[in-house]
Amino acid sequence: MTRTPSTLPSVALGGPELETSVLGLGCMGMAEFYGPTSEADSIATIHTALDRGVTLIDTAYMYGGGRSEQIVGRALAGIPRETVRVATKGGLIRTPDNVMIDGRPEHLHAAIDESLTRLGLDHVDLYYLHRVDPHVPVEESIGAMAEMVAAGKVLSIGISEANGNTIRRAHATHRLHAVQSEYSLCTREPEQDQLEVCRELGIGFVAWGPLSRGLLTGTIRAADFGADDVRSVLPRFTSEALAANLVLVDRLAQLAAELGCSLPQLALAWLIAQDVVPIPGAMTVDQLTDNLGATEVSLTPQLLERIDAIVPVGAFSGHRFHASMAAAVDK
Secondary structure, eight states, X not given: OOOOOOOOOEEESSSTTSEEESSOEEOSTTTSSBSOOOHHHXXXXXXXXXXXXXXXXXXXXXXXXXXXXXXXXXXXXXXXXXXXXXXXXXXXXXXXXXXXXXXXXXXXHHHHHHXXXXXXXXXXXXXXXXXXXXXXXXXXXXXXXXXXXXHTSBSOEEEESOOHHHHHHHHHHSOEEEEEEEOSSSOOGGGTTHHXXXXXXXXXXXXXXXXXXXXXXXXXXXXXXXXTBGGGGOGGXXXXXXXXXXXXXXXXXXXXXXXXXXXXXXXXXXXXHTTOEEOOBOSSHHHHHHHHGGGXXXXXXXXXXXXXXXXXXXXXXXXXXXXXXXXXXXX
């Protein structure tokens, strides 16, 4: 497949050996969680992202029980390997009725081999521990991932949804290039300790959910989600919480209009200004194109202060997870 990609600004994610575009592409929604999906649209979106200069493609076994990885693998077939950074995650087990955390070394070794098979690759550029297993010392999980690096299956490793102390312990076991957690104008928890620890240790930070599952697009106006949409069970999207949150969303939209950009572009530009790498999901080329415009939005210190005044920390209503999802986050 012949490609003539354009370029986006780049950033060294935890070190010069892992250079990526300043904005990545999250592929969770291509598999499930937000209603019906189209594999053809997903592959077209990935191809357009690569053509537009996106170099970081993020997926995981958890997304559709491997379906997202399969879609990414099919999209990357024929793409020069050196032009894209592929990130995936392991450490979870899905059953028809449950999701379980499994950070045992033997599980992680099997998981990376299965992921590589679905992706059609001999290595990934970045492999995350998707959740910290409370029953397995993080040093053991990271130690297994270090063995993957030594074997050439993984070039760099990261950890997801871990607290500052756990990040320190993991990094002391093997160098981390990235920490990935939910971070947006709606979700500011990483500012409690994760970002500070990452900056101290020179670890990159990747923000998933940068548009708060679509809330920061301004297109969600009512809590009328289908049963196959995870937002139907999330506290942030109940009718009461959504009504309160839309007041804030509309204020941000007014500022975006004043600046001549879209609301998603404003929200993503705010994250880029925090020196993190957002990985917004996009299920269509149109969504992707709008998101990429964020790299052309410049936010001055004065504008950042205005944004914080409109939506201060803790302003949004409703927790980002329901109880069982929240219980899986490393406290």
